Each structure stands twice: as C-alpha cells, then as structure tokens.
Amino acid sequence: MWQDPIVEEVRAIRDSYAKKFNYDLDIIYDDLKELETKSGKSLIFLPPKRVTPPDKKDSGRKQKTV
Secondary structure, three states: OOOOOHHHHHHHHHHHHHHHHHOOOHHHHHHHHHHHHHHHOOOOOOOOOOOOOOOOOOOOOOOOOO
16 A cells, blocks of 8 residues: 655654653643644634535536536
C-alpha cells in the first residue's frame, strides 16, 4: 500500500505530541487551550449555518434544461 510521506510525518508529530502527555486527552486539551491563549490571536466563532432539506419532489438532482 502506498504511503504519503507528508501524512506519515504529521502522524509522527501528532504521536510525539500526545506521548508528551501520556495520551491523556484532558491534559492535551488543556495544553492546546493554553497555547491558544498565549498566541494572542483573536478567535472568531461563527454561528452554524442552517441547511434546508430539498423538497420531496426535487430529489436533490439538478435537471437538465433543453
């Protein structure tokens, strides 16, 4: 199976980072939040977008126009 070297590098970095915290997600979360705070960047939180389901008559397909 083909392996992407960039993906492998990202996975190795992620594993190394998680290993520093003994793979404890709560501690990893706390560390990331601290890094986020120290970064000094302002964060923007947007409200979720509403998605309207398609009409039952229109099965979501675009019809060709002739």
